[in-house]
Amino acid sequence: MLEPTRLAPGQANQPYILESLCGEVIYIPLSKSATRLLVTGKESDNAFAIVGTGGAQGDPIGFHYHREAHDVFLCLKGNVNVWADDQCRTLSAGDLASVPPDTVHQYQILGDYTEFVGLIVPGGWEEFFRFIGEPYAGPLFPLVDERNIFEVLIPKLKAATEKFDMIPVRDHPAVQPQPWRDGADDKLPGALKPYFLRAGTGPRFLVGGVVVSPLIGAAESDGRFSIACIEGSSWHEGSPLSETFRFANVHHAIQVVDGQLGLTIGDQEATLNVGETAYIPKTTSFSMRVRSRYIKFYVFISGNGLADLLCQLGKSYDQTIPPERPVAWEKGEMDQLTQRHYS
CATH class of the missing domain: 2.60.120.10 (Jelly Rolls)
Incomplete structure (x- = not known):
């Protein structure tokens, strides 16, 4: 444990x-x-x-x-x-x-x-x-x-x-906080530039019953890291998160903000509660089990990893919460993507 x-x-x-x-x-x-x-x-x-x-x-x-x-x-x-x-x-x-x-x-x-x-x-x-x-x-x-x-x-x-x-930069002018901008602060810029992203906006992808919302990708970080919000439910069977992942070149950190997440890291079992942070170094295998009716966690990655894989596997999704019922997804396609890009 x-x-x-x-x-x-x-x-x-x-x-x-x-x-x-x-x-x-x-x-x-x-x-x-x-x-x-x-x-x-x-x-x-x-x-x-x-x-x-x-x-x-x-x-x-x-x-x-x-x-x-x-x-x-x-x-x-x-x-x-x-x-x-x-x-x-x-x-x-x-x-x-x-x-x-x-x-x-x-x-x-x-x-x-x-x-x-x-x-x-x-x-x-x-x-x-x-x-x-x-x-x-x-x-x-x-x-x-x-x-x-x-x-x-x-x-x-x-x-x-x-x-x-x-x-x-002591003489830089300090503007007052400005309103959030529709059409600008609700999408990823696709380039290395400063930006703001409002909660619940930006692209979303659905894999089974798992919703993946990329907050920063390779384009926004010059390939140095990525961050995503992941949501799901224990009500959904056959979650893609329960697969075993192993990324050869990138580290992952996970922080739970709502719900409870079971983890297997290498050969060790763990439980991640609200506010707790798990660190998974590169080459270490891991899998996840959602243990609550609703889960929300952030994943921080030193490059392209779990978030990018799920986005490639998923379909564009226009809702802000996980679906009532999961949609079909292909484990074979996940295996091929993993071998091609992350092994």
């Missing part, structure tokens, strides 16, 4: 499950937020890092850009403002912002309690948080910090700009 743990192992090629709101927790002084390292470069061979953030309303973090790092903001609860060049949206649960290299950006947590998860490519950039922050052992995040920002944070930020891929 693969039991949940509170810390990632810090070494490559080892699958693991993190408890909800766990991982190495880092507090950025005076930020009223905590950063949780769910997957780091050490686990993923620097393919990506996955970082969770929870916090209360504070000031924007300051405009900056990265020469190489690609940032993603996926809101899980509450609200967060994200700026990208001359655009800004207020993200709610399920909304996403993609910020490629050379895009001037910043974010601002809103409300009493907001959670979002971010993917950073390449892995290793998460060392920035360790450099400017402090270990934190509380349940969520501290709300009160009366220390002098010029003593505890500003010197670290100045030093970090020389050590890490982070270039401040």
Whole structure:
């Protein structure tokens, strides 16, 4: 049995499950937020890092850009403002912002309690948080910090700009959050450019009773990673998720946001509950069993993997929830696609 743990192992090629709101927790002084390292470069061979953030309303973090790092903001609860060049949206649960290299950006947590998860490519950039922050052992995040920002944070930020891929842009104009745009914020751009994607929009594909919604694909990440939302139901028999998958070249991470998911990773059984994260390194076999009437989870992949396979196998789908009854799908076609593109 693969039991949940509170810390990632810090070494490559080892699958693991993190408890909800766990991982190495880092507090950025005076930020009223905590950063949780769910997957780091050490686990993923620097393919990506996955970082969770929870916090209360504070000031924007300051405009900056990265020469190489690609940032993603996926809101899980509450609200967060994200700026990208001359655009800004207020993200709610399920909304996403993609910020490629050379895009001037910043974010601002809103409300009493907001959670979002971010993917950073390449892995290793998460060392920035360790450099400017402090270990934190509380349940969520501290709300009160009366220390002098010029003593505890500003010197670290100045030093970090020389050590890490982070270039401040202090004079960048901060526009007000703008309305979501029909016809623009409801589809994937098909190119490496900053964009916002509103929850429940974008392309969707149906395989059996499983709905796959790609949020970022190879075109939007220059082939470096992909992210998708997957939904299904234990009411449906013969789910394609119950097949055994093994991807030779890409790592997967799964985070459940609703329902319960059974996993077999290698020869170990596991259960993934709401808020928990599973990491599956490349070449490791895995299969899934939906254990709840409804399941929703996000999958983060260091390239093309499970999400791309299911999208290729599926048919375009215009509903926002799984169907009442599953449709037929071909296991032989899945096997052929797997052997041709992912073995």
